[in-house]
Amino acid sequence: LIGGIVFVGIVIASIFLFKFTPTSFIPPEDQGYVITAVMLPDGATISRTSKTTEAVRSAIATDPASTFQFAVNGYDLIGGGNKSNAATMFVRLKDWAERKSSAGDIVKKLFGIGMMQPDGLAIAFNPPSIRGLGSSGSMEVYIQSRSDTNPLHLFAAVNLFMEALKKEPRLTGINTFFRPTVPQLFIEVDESKAISLGIPISSIYDTLQSTMGSLYVNDFNKSGRTYRVQL
Structure with missing residues (x-):
């Protein structure tokens, strides 16, 4: 009888673990802060970017789970490099025992705030659970053109690849920061x-x-x- 009870208990515990334990290869963790990427249209000035970033920052600052926000205007964490139409913001959260909202809840709220910005948008994500796995803990893909130097042809190939990825139901948030139509300046050094x-x-x-x-x-x-x- 005791053996049967123990067996039933093990089965119930196994079902519970399979149901509530994250099943991804490296599940996201609540590390006490989240990252927000602010993006404006190509060629937007740094003043426009700063205004949108401040709107997002002031909105999330009212959340009781948020304790500190730090923004870097002009820096693109996801795409890399300095860009006048991008900004990166770090939102520090209170200690786990002092807040009811998880990092995932704050990410969802930041997504809503970012989608309401009239001059741009903002996306939020948890930092990677292990350092070195990209900037957002997700999958990154690099496409290289080895024969054709025309950026428009590479852009067309990237779009075709993205359309194929979007047909995969297990993938979300597919995006690229490669746009050959971005206004550019040519500097000639004497x-x-x-x-x-x-x-x-x-x-x-x-x-x-x-x-x-x-x-x-x-x-x-x-x-x-x-x-x-x-x-």
């Missing part, structure tokens, strides 16, 4: 004048790269891990 002034040509291009995008500096090791330094 190398002869730079040389006459004693300015190294490489330092000019490194400065432009670190200002307009990102510049790899070096790697360093700490606590058994390798970290990359980028400007």
